[in-house]
Amino acid sequence: MIELQHTTKTHDESRQGEALDMLPTGKSTGRKLYIESYGCQMNFSDSEIVASILLDNGFETTKDYKEADVVFINTCSIRENAEQRVRNRLKEFESVKAKNPGMVVGVLGCMAERLKSKFLEEEKLVDVVVGPDAYRDLPNLIDKVDDGNKAVNVLLSREETYADISPVRLNSNGISAFISIMRGCDNMCSFCVVPFTRGRERSRDCHSIVKEAQDLFNAGYREVTLLGQNVDSYKYTKPATEGETPAPPVNFAQLLAMVAEVSPELRVRFSTSHPKDITDEVLHTMARYENICKYIHLPVQSGNSRVLELMNRTYDREWYMDRVNAIRRIIPTCGISTDVITGFCTETEEEHQETLSMMDYVKYDFAYMFAYSERPGTLAAKRYEDDVPEDVKKRRLTEVVNKQQEHSLYRLQNFVGNVQKVLIEGFSKRSDQDYCGRNDQNTMVVFPVDERFKPGQYVHVLAERCTSATLIGRIVD
Template sequence: MSTNNKKLFLETYGCQMNVADSEVVASIMEHDGFAITKTREEADLILVNTCSIRENAETRVRGRVQGFSELKKKNPKLLVGVIGCMAERLGEKLFEEEKNVNLVVGPDAYMDLPLLVRKAENGENAINIELSLTETYKDICPSRIDETSISGFVSIMRGCNNFCTYCIVPYTRGRERSRNPESILKEVKDLADKGYKEVTLLGQNVNSFSYKNSVNQVSFPELLEMVAVSVPNMRIRFATSHPKDMSDDTLHVIARNKNICNFIHLPVQSGSDSVLKNMRRKYTQEWYKSKIEAIRKIIPDCGLSSDIFCGFYNESDEDFNETIELMKWAKYDLAYMFKYSERPGTYAYKNMKDNIPETVKQKRLEQMIELQNQISLENNQGDLGKVFEVLVEGISKKSDQEVYGRTQQNKVAVFPKKDYKVGDFVNVLIKSCTKATLIGEAV
């Protein structure tokens, strides 16, 4: 069957890596004759790009896929595919458990999508969840799905070699592979040519980027500087950093390139050495603190965020209190906080009993959130009277007379709209704040 005039609807859940992957998928399918549609009702093919990092992420996807039943009644030829990490983790089970699913495709098999779609059109259950040691999609120029966006994502590597005991990522995304720097620079310059004002370099652990060929070797700090120099008028961000691989070289590159944002996301997960050991994080609280101290010294005005979760295997009250004390010491501007959720297939699921009661997990999570809200407010109050460069991203949700954007430190700032438009860089004097937002006026 010809794919001419066929339409694809893409729905993305989870991390920024999934957003970037969806743009790769869009490009592959457009080359096969599919047009991207923003309405499910028009689609001949719906692909749901999924996340497996926590149970509730998979629950949301299941509910979404089950909700496509009405669409399938109206269009019996409609195909539904589950792609990404959940597809990799569950594989053939998805056909058994979700009657609406016709395709199951893992993160390393997107090049095979056109063939799999044809198999599904012929009534077969189409699946490819093979992990690759080499696939980086370096020859694919992603299709930017959100035409109004000014911020783009570029994957510089795929997979993870860390195998933290609680984490499913190495099993769903495979081993680490770094992309050719030339292909990365080409993609970044393509964003600049299309009018993007900001790019985020993505990897499960960007610090361990290492590309080798017969001529040379490029490390992450070297790549970061290459990108900054190649697009001097674009803001550069990166995520995510693993504390064990965060180097002073990277910090010095940030400090000497004004277009690299002064912001680092450095997940700690726990403040307890015994819990960190059980997590197989490969650093101690002391090591982590030394990285924060280096950031504060080399980049004094650097914004800082983290991932933290409570209730992991054998976490005692004392262990949890060490996490609380670390949060007070680090004074994160923002933290993503969770309670532990077992992921089938991980080392912890097989070997470490989930032995912290849900009531205890919930109480600890609430304590963390309350503390972080207080710290975030205090940090924002410390910005009163300061001027920040803000990249305008859109109209404020609370008032159409205001616009919002982000500072280099990744804080949201709101200020009067006047004649400013999306994509403008504006200097803003901060006059008031909430725990989540800086409020000011252009100067």
């Protein structure tokens, strides 16, 4: 499950993704498109697919929703507060739509699939509702709205991967990009809505992934992140023609190597791994290629085996610790981050303490942490009572956050005094006198601008000190 939640690093949980001003690639209609994205990296990647489809149909993009003819929000259903933010944003759009009745307002993504009737019938703020597998139908759906109808397509697919669509890079720094390698999820974690909103798992043609990475490198990009709800279960089998011997399937370790071999100057990251599926083969592949970043997001969710079973995570405490041990053994310098849920149904104080002890065992570089929030339609909502009081959930969350802050500082202090290889991403948010970029372990590094170097280049930075979330240093030869 890919998700952005409470974190001890600088990650904006509700980052808005306005589209860049771009010319249409097809015959211009003169209509302008605005897209705003919430939630996980997959949603931002999907928005780039949507932009590509509509630019091919003559749209232009704009950063200002007030001048747009079509406004889309790409949504997340992971947590209730994410849904509330979307509703509030729709009400802001409503006031502009009142002055421009021809404006089309649409909801895309996970909320669209889950709350289609609410959006169309109850709230009446939305003209079109489109699920994650129906983006190719957008031009047709917009035409229906132009004819005075509401339009909806939330059908899920067992085949759609958008492999043939070249995404339009929205708000791109021209250096880092996402590549979606698979869609959907077959893991029925009891707390998660993703299998219901994104459908069954299917893997994209490995050759189209490598081509996209090569095209990005040729265009000047120097880092790609391979995205999937569970990248370790990636498996692509080329369809065999009649009389042809079927090709062996390509697994995630093999795909990682194929992308890494595009160029040693192209950094490769990935997200998210599932503890039940991550293999030693993947770890050895990471160790073998210098340009595959030594960083793994490995969600634990809970440190207690009974709670993990209720969550239907299909691993226990010992299995998870074994996978961490394998990472430390095969890739000693690897950074590890995680997701933690506090106050899941029936969680006892002793079981919460096991989560804290797991954190002490691993000492994560950073974590996404949140209190359990029941999501309608999930297995947990159907099977279990949400019986941990809110004040207990919040107190446990505070304990988890405090412990993670200690561990994040510990990990950062271990970098101080050492030289880090950093890809310059651009200027620091606080000053145009400083550059910023990430090291192999996904830690942000800030250092003074050196005119010899520019964004998109690699530099070696001596980490001289750190804050609770950032390394601070200077370029060294």
